[in-house]
Amino acid sequence: xxxxxxxxxNAEKTQQAILDAARQTFFEKGYDAxxxxxxxxxxxxxxxxxxxxxxxxEGLFKKAILPELNIEFLLAGxxxxxxxxxxxxxxxxxxxxxxxxxxxxxxxxxxxEAIPLLRQTVEDQIIKPLALRLNGNTxxxxxxxxxxxxxxxxxxxxVVDVQTTSTGGTEDMVRLLGKTLQDLVDRV
Amino acid sequence: xxxxxxxxxNAEKTQQAILDAARQTFFEKGYDAxxxxxxxxxxxxxxxxxxxxxxxxEGLFKKAILPELNIEFLLAGxxxxxxxxxxxxxxxxxxxxxxxxxxxxxxxxxxxEAIPLLRQTVEDQIIKPLALRLNGNTxxxxxxxxxxxxxxxxxxxxVVDVQTTSTGGTEDMVRLLGKTLQDLVDRV
DNA sequence: ATGATAAGTAATCAACTGTTGACTTATATA
DNA sequence: TATATAAGTCAACAGTTGATTACTTATCAT
Numbered sequence: 001x002x003x004x005x006x007x008x009x010n011a012e013k014t015q016q017a018i019l020d021a022a023r024q025t026f027f028e029k030g031y032d033a034x035x036x037x038x039x040x041x042x043x044x045x046x047x048x049x050x051x052x053x054x055x056x057x058e059g060l061f062k063k064a065i066l067p068e069l070n071i072e073f074l075l076a077g078x079x080x081x082x083x084x085x086x087x088x089x090x091x092x093x094x095x096x097x098x099x100x101x102x103x104x105x106x107x108x109x110x111x112x113e114a115i116p117l118l119r120q121t122v123e124d125q126i127i128k129p130l131a132l133r134l135n136g137n138t139x140x141x142x143x144x145x146x147x148x149x150x151x152x153x154x155x156x157x158x159v160v161d162v163q164t165t166s167t168g169g170t171e172d173m174v175r176l177l178g179k180t181l182q183d184l185v186d187r188v
Numbered sequence: 189x190x191x192x193x194x195x196x197x198n199a200e201k202t203q204q205a206i207l208d209a210a211r212q213t214f215f216e217k218g219y220d221a222x223x224x225x226x227x228x229x230x231x232x233x234x235x236x237x238x239x240x241x242x243x244x245x246e247g248l249f250k251k252a253i254l255p256e257l258n259i260e261f262l263l264a265g266x267x268x269x270x271x272x273x274x275x276x277x278x279x280x281x282x283x284x285x286x287x288x289x290x291x292x293x294x295x296x297x298x299x300x301e302a303i304p305l306l307r308q309t310v311e312d313q314i315i316k317p318l319a320l321r322l323n324g325n326t327x328x329x330x331x332x333x334x335x336x337x338x339x340x341x342x343x344x345x346x347v348v349d350v351q352t353t354s355t356g357g358t359e360d361m362v363r364l365l366g367k368t369l370q371d372l373v374d375r376v
Numbered sequence: 377a378t379g380a381t382a383a384g385t386a387a388t389c390a391a392c393t394g395t396t397g398a399c400t401t402a403t404a405t406a
Numbered sequence: 407t408a409t410a411t412a413a414g415t416c417a418a419c420a421g422t423t424g425a426t427t428a429c430t431t432a433t434c435a436t
Binding site: 009032037047050051 | 392393394395396397402
């Protein structure tokens with residue numbers, strides 16, 4: 001039965017609910033496999049409202065996921081211990097189920113429709129800002145290699161769920177990944 | 189019009205044609221977006237034969253893609269110059285349009301159905317054999333980091349088509365990637 | 377030549393996709 | 407209180423998808 005009080009109308013809250021549901025759904029299922037009906041149900045909202053407010057699924061993806069891409073957490077801090085700091089963060093979030101924009105991007109990275117959006121986002125929002133923090137004339141290449149390493153790390157560990165560590169803990173992995181990243185910061 | 193000579197029946201050739209078409213289609217489109225009808229059309233074969241001969245789309249993927257995963261080319265050669273050798277190979281195939289099992293795997297890496305198959309393949313066919321060629325007690329971790337770096341490199345360069353090199357050539361990229369990989373071989 | 381068997385075909389199923397247009401209903405202003 | 411407008415609903419479209427069924431036809435051993 002429908003609620004006795006027929007639910008107050010509030011466009012802003014509705015759009016926010018759609019955005020939240022979309023973020024979670026895109027994060028869990030990638031782009032293609034994330035259905036608009038599922039998102040609408042999660043947001044307790046009619047499907048048609050997605051198109052009304054965001055134009056299309058692609059428009060929703062743009063507003064829900066792309067702005068979440070914030071690599072401040074990567075750049076904030078001394079570059080002298082960038083490697084260990086970042087390695088720790090990435091190792092710590094292995095197995096984490098909460099929304100992570102990077103993983104959302106990875107899960108969408110094989111979708112024809114999403115790829116053009118991803119390409120620009122990765123170049124402008126991730127590689128370029130990171131390259132600006134590096135010294136030397138190969139800054140862009142080294143920034144790219146840092147990003148490819150981190151993308152591959154998250155892809156295997158969190159998307160495909162591959163076993164990358166052998167015995168016991170992750171200390172070895174953190175140390176090795178940290179050293180690899182730091183070498184790229186320090187000009188290899 | 190149908191061919192005057194109504195086409196000789198040959199189960200083996202038919203299956204081979206399906207496998208070839210499937211390889212190309214999975215390579216181009218990943219797992220979900222690769223339709224059985226498209227594969228059948230490419231192979232000049234009736235769709236129903238896919239299910240007759242391979243049981244399901246998943247069965248076809250197993251027979252068409254997984255056996256192609258051959259990392260002999262990675263392990264063949266002296267480990268003393270593994271880094272430069274492999275970096276050269278990966279840089280050279282950027283932009284390449286021909287079938288590449290690694291890229292096929294990457295394009296399938298976000299599909300719910302394909303992930304369990306990928307996980308086991310990556311662990312057993314790639315990471316473990318590579319780890320066996322490395323010395324020291326962190327061999328598995330370092331092999332994993334080599335694989336994550338190469339996976340991320342191919343994902344960004346060949347799937348998402350990101351610009352990872354700055355000015356002109358790829359020499360800098362090859363040198364930096366090669367050094368990074370070699371350091372992981374040599375214990376970081 | 378005649379059956380048995382394997383190979384290939386055609387139609388259809390049920391489920392799902394994103395999107396749209398016409399509709400109803402609540403809310404706030406005049 | 408009447409009314410314009412924004413918010414939300416509903417049903418349907420037109421296209422997919424992988425898979426199955428009953429069927430026809432070619433091939434080969436007897």
